[in-house]
Amino acid sequence: MPMSETFKDRLFPVLKDITKHFGTPFHIYDEIGIRETGQLLIDGFSEMKGFREYFAVKALPNPRILEIMRDMGFGFDCSSIAELLLSRQTGARGEDLMFTSNNTSIEEFQVAGAEGGGILNLDDITLIPKVPEMPALICFRYNPGPRCDGNEIIGDPAESKYGVSHEQVTDAYRMARDLGAKRFGLHTMVVSNELNYIYKVQVTRLVLEVAERVTKELGIKFEFINMGGGLGIPYKPEDSPLDxxxxxxEITELFNQFKKRNGYMPKLYLESGRYMTGPHGALVVKAINQKDIYRKYIGVDACMSALMRPALYGAYHHISVLGKDSQQDTEIVDVVGSLCENNDKFAIQRTLPKTEEGDILIIHDTGAHGHAMGFNYNGKLRPKELLLRTDGSVELIRREETVDDYFATLSFEPNTMMPGKA
Incomplete structure (x- = not known):
């Protein structure tokens, strides 16, 4: 169940005009679809007072996309200085920002605390004394270890580098409180791209039990529980969507039960990235070559620097050929780029309509962790990004990289030192 029929209906009839005007390759995002998904989250948790989505900036770090999120009332989940600065460009300040990093540097702490600060979500108990000034509101990322299975994508929590252990969590809050923290949140994220909602419910129950234990042991109340991201999307046609x-x-009911036992209810926060934008983006490329050796290859004008998920994870991304019936006159091909890596493949032994040079291919579900995970190995340059707006117009929201961009970091003032000499 890749890109929705409504997205196709908006995009496919005008795609030839878009490619003629902007050229290929490009990622294009559907504003209507993004806003509809945001409203689904809001409506789904409408009984949770104070519910808020903090969009995971790492999924799609483009200012125009962040403006849409801001317009919907969402905050931002940031894990780097650049993501903080991008989010602040939208006007986000203070508790609009959730800063979750790991192996955090002093510089990162300083930027996180500047311009009104944000919600500091510490990844490790050893970071507590490294915070330049303990904020009034503090949060810790909890790692349940063997108490939770995680899922097949994110792996065993006991092997994860993230978070405070179960045994450390009470001490972490005690230490932060003794250093001046007066308000508290609790965070976790132990699943990724999960389509079985039961995992999320089970983890929510576990985290609420931890919050209840800390409340009883330290007498503190939690203002919010942040259940992170991890909501999955159906990349394959046969996949069922998340319920x-x-x-x-069920999560709302768990919070209601918590209130009955403890006399208060924390707010619920989520940090959905993939779920918010993943299905609402596509990488549009052009077939520029065909090769027949031991199997048939369709070469396109983009490579894994524009979408590395298939190479990195073996991930499936559905592919359409514009104007061709997917059920007729088909062939089995690999769809590949031009990078000097044999895993530079968007599809392996995929059944597609017979494709000719000049055909336009649409690679689905690239609205999250697509352009954002790009790189410049082999001197390859990342493509432009476009936004299909609600009025049907198409806006350039990031230009393509150029060779000048690639060489920009080689322009600097000479700087040489001799080790061992003052």
């Missing part, structure tokens, strides 16, 4: 409605209802 958001049932998940939201």
């Amino acid at each position: 958001l409605h049932t998940m939201a209802a």
Whole structure:
């Protein structure tokens, strides 16, 4: 169940005009789809007072996309200085920002605390004395270790580098409180791209139990529980979508039960990235070559520097050929780029309509962790980004990289030192 029929209906009829005007390759994002998904989250958790989505900036760090999120009332989940600065460009300040990093540097702490600060979510108990000034509101990322299975994508929490251990969590809050923290949040994220909502419900139950234990041991109350991201999208046609409605209802009930036992209810925060934008983006490329050796290859004008998920994870991304019936006159091909790496493949032994040079291919579900995970190995340059706006117009929201960009960091003032000499 890749890109929705409504996205196709908006995009495919005008795609030839778009490619003629902008050229290929490019990522294009659907504003209507993004806004509709945001509203689904809001409606799903409408009974949770104070519910808020903090968009995971790492999924799609483009200012125009962040402006859409801001317009919907969302905050931002940031994990780097650049992501903080991008989010602040939208006007986000203070508790609009959730800063979750790991192996955090002093510089990162300083930027996170500047311009009104944000919610500091510490990844490790050893970071507590490294915070330049303990903020009034503090949060810790909790790692349940063997108490939770995680899922097949993110792996065993006991092997994860992230978070405070179960045994450390009470001490972490005690130390932060003794250093001046007066308000508290609790965070976790132990699944990724999960389509079975039961995982999220189970983890929510576990985290609420931890919050209840800390409340009893230290007498503190939690203002919010941040359940992170991890909501999955159906990349394959045969995949069933996440049952958001049932998940939201069961999580809401867990919070209601917590209130009955403890006399208060924390707010619920989520940090959805992939779920918000993943299905609402596509990488549009052109077939520029065909090769027949031991198998048939369709070479396109983009490579894994524009979408590395298939190479990195073996991930499936559905592919359409513009104007051709997917059921007729098909062939089995690999769809490949021009990088000097044999895993530079968007599809392996995929059944596609017979493709000719000049055909336009649409690679689905690239609205998250697509352009954002790009790189410049082999001197390859990342493509432009476009936004299909609600009025049907198409806006350039990031130009393509140029050779001048690639060489920009080689322009600097000479700087040489002799080790061992003052």
